[in-house]
Amino acid sequence: MSYIETTDPELFSILNREINREESTLELIASENFTSPAILEMAGGVMTNKYAEGYPGKRYYGGCEHVDEAEELARDRLKALFNCQYANVQPHSGSQANMAALMTFLEPGDTVLGLDLSHGGHLTHGSLVNFSGQLYNFISYHVSQESGRVDFDEVNQLAKKHKPKLIVCGGSAYPRFIEFAQFREVADKVGAFLMADIAHPSGLVAAGVHPSPMNYSHVVTSTTHKTLRGPRGGIIMMGKDFENTWGKVVPKSGRVKNVSELVDSTVMPGIQGGPLMHIIAAKAIAFGEALKPDFKKYAIQTVENAKYMADLFLELDYNLISGGTDTHVILINLSNKNITGKQAEISLGHAGMTVNKNMVPFDERSPFITSGIRVGTPAVTTRGMGKHEIKNIVHWIDDAINSFDNIAKLTKIKTEINSLCESFPIYPHLAH
Numbered sequence: 001m002s003y004i005e006t007t008d009p010e011l012f013s014i015l016n017r018e019i020n021r022e023e024s025t026l027e028l029i030a031s032e033n034f035t036s037p038a039i040l041e042m043a044g045g046v047m048t049n050k051y052a053e054g055y056p057g058k059r060y061y062g063g064c065e066h067v068d069e070a071e072e073l074a075r076d077r078l079k080a081l082f083n084c085q086y087a088n089v090q091p092h093s094g095s096q097a098n099m100a101a102l103m104t105f106l107e108p109g110d111t112v113l114g115l116d117l118s119h120g121g122h123l124t125h126g127s128l129v130n131f132s133g134q135l136y137n138f139i140s141y142h143v144s145q146e147s148g149r150v151d152f153d154e155v156n157q158l159a160k161k162h163k164p165k166l167i168v169c170g171g172s173a174y175p176r177f178i179e180f181a182q183f184r185e186v187a188d189k190v191g192a193f194l195m196a197d198i199a200h201p202s203g204l205v206a207a208g209v210h211p212s213p214m215n216y217s218h219v220v221t222s223t224t225h226k227t228l229r230g231p232r233g234g235i236i237m238m239g240k241d242f243e244n245t246w247g248k249v250v251p252k253s254g255r256v257k258n259v260s261e262l263v264d265s266t267v268m269p270g271i272q273g274g275p276l277m278h279i280i281a282a283k284a285i286a287f288g289e290a291l292k293p294d295f296k297k298y299a300i301q302t303v304e305n306a307k308y309m310a311d312l313f314l315e316l317d318y319n320l321i322s323g324g325t326d327t328h329v330i331l332i333n334l335s336n337k338n339i340t341g342k343q344a345e346i347s348l349g350h351a352g353m354t355v356n357k358n359m360v361p362f363d364e365r366s367p368f369i370t371s372g373i374r375v376g377t378p379a380v381t382t383r384g385m386g387k388h389e390i391k392n393i394v395h396w397i398d399d400a401i402n403s404f405d406n407i408a409k410l411t412k413i414k415t416e417i418n419s420l421c422e423s424f425p426i427y428p429h430l431a432h
C-alpha cells in the first residue's frame with residue numbers, strides 16, 4: 001500500500017518511473033550505488049521529524065534520547081570500520097564534509113594543493129566555481145601524461161615553491177590507488193596538513209581492498225553513498241595522533257579545547273544547523289552492513305569486475321587512462337574512436353546504460369563535450385553481476401559506441417539489457 005499513491009498521484013507516477021529506470025537499465029556511473037531496503041526504510045522513517053542541533057548528550061533540543069543512540073551507534077561503527085579515533089557523521093554531503101575539514105585547518109586565503117578537476121579531482125578541491133577555489137588559494141597538481149598517475153615530481157616542486165598549509169589527495173575520476181604514503185612524505189617536508197578525500201574508494205578502504213589513509217592523514221573525508229553503499233551523505237574522520245596537530249591549528253573560537261571539538265563545531269554551528277537524523281540512523285545501518293563479511297566479498301567483486309572490464313576494453317583497443325584500474329573506476333579516452341564523451345553518454349543512454357561523460361587528462365574539449373567517459377562497477381556488482389555479465393556489458397558499450405547514430409541498433413541493445421536486468425532485480429518489494 002502506498003500513501004503517495006492516494007495523496008499525490010502525480011509524484012507517485014514520477015517515483016514509479018524512477019523505480020523502473022533503476023530496475024531496467026544498467027547503472028554504470030562510478031559514483032552511484034543501490035542501498036539496501038533496510039537503509040531505504042530508515043532514510044524514509046520518522047527520524048526526519050526530529051530537531052537535534054548539537055551532538056549526542058549536548059543537544060539544543062529536548063526529546064533527543066533515541067536519536068542520540070542512533071548517532072552514537074553510527075559513530076562507533078564508523079570508528080570500528082575505518083579504525084579511526086574520531087568520527088563526525090553529520091555532514092549532509094561529501095562537499096559539506098570537505099568544507100568543514102578545510103575550514104577547520106585553514107584560514108581564508110591560505111594556500112592548498114589539490115588535484116586538477118580535469119585530471120580527476122573534485123569541485124571542492126579548488127575549482128573557481130566552488131567555495132574552495134573562492135575562499136582559498138588552491139594550486140593544482142596533475143597526473144603525468146605517460147602514466148596517467150599523480151606526477152609526484154610536480155607535487156614536490158609545487159609544495160616547495162608554494163609552501164601550502166594543506167594538501168588534498170583523492171579525486172572523482174582517479175582509477176588507481178590514492179598514494180597516501182607518498183603524499184604524507186611531501187606534506188611532512190613542507191609542514192603541511194594532509195587531507196585525504198576518499199569519497200570514491202571509501203567502501204573499498206573499509207573492506208581492506210584499497211590502502212587506508214588513516215595512518216597518513218591529519219583528516220579524512222568521505223561520502224557515504226558511493227562504494228560505501230549507504231544513504232546520501234558525508235563523514236569526517238581522524239586517526240590516532242590527530243590531537244598532535246592542535247598546536248598548528250588556530251582555534252576559531254575560544255570555546256574549543258582540541259581538534260575534535262574544533263571539527264565538531266565547524267560542522268555545527270559552523271556550516272550546518274539541524275542534522276538529518278533519519279540519514280544518520282541510515283548511515284549507522286550502512287556501517288553495520290559494511291562491517292559484515294559479505295561486504296568484503298562485495299568490494300572484492302567490485303574491483304574484480306572493474307579489472308576484468310578494463311582488460312576487455314584494452315582488447316578492443318580502448319585507451320584507458322593509466323592503462324587500467326586498481327579500483328571500481330575506469331576512465332576511457334575515446335579520441336581514437338571518433339566519438340566525444342557527450343555523444344557516447346547519449347548513445348549509451350539510448351541503449352539502456354547510464355555513464356557520465358568525463359574530461360580526460362590534457363583534454364582539448366570543454367567539460368560540456370569532453371573526450372572521455374567514466375565507467376564504474378559498484379552498482380552492477382550490488383545487483384549481483386559478475387564476469388559473465390561484465391563481458392556482455394563491454395560488448396554492448398562497444399556496439400553502442402561504434403553504432404552511435406544507429407537508433408535501431410541502440411534500441412535492440414536496450415531490449416537485451418532490459419531482459420538481463422529482469423534477472424537481477426534490485427528492490428523486488430517495490431515492484432508493482
Ligand SMILES: *Cc1c(COP(=O)(O)O)cnc(C)c1O
Pocket residue numbers: 031092093094095096098121122124170171172197198199200223233234
Ligand atoms: C563525490 C565526491 C565529493 C562530494 O560529494 P557530494 O556528496 O556530491 O557533495 C567530494 N569529493 C570527491 C572526491 C567526490 O568524488
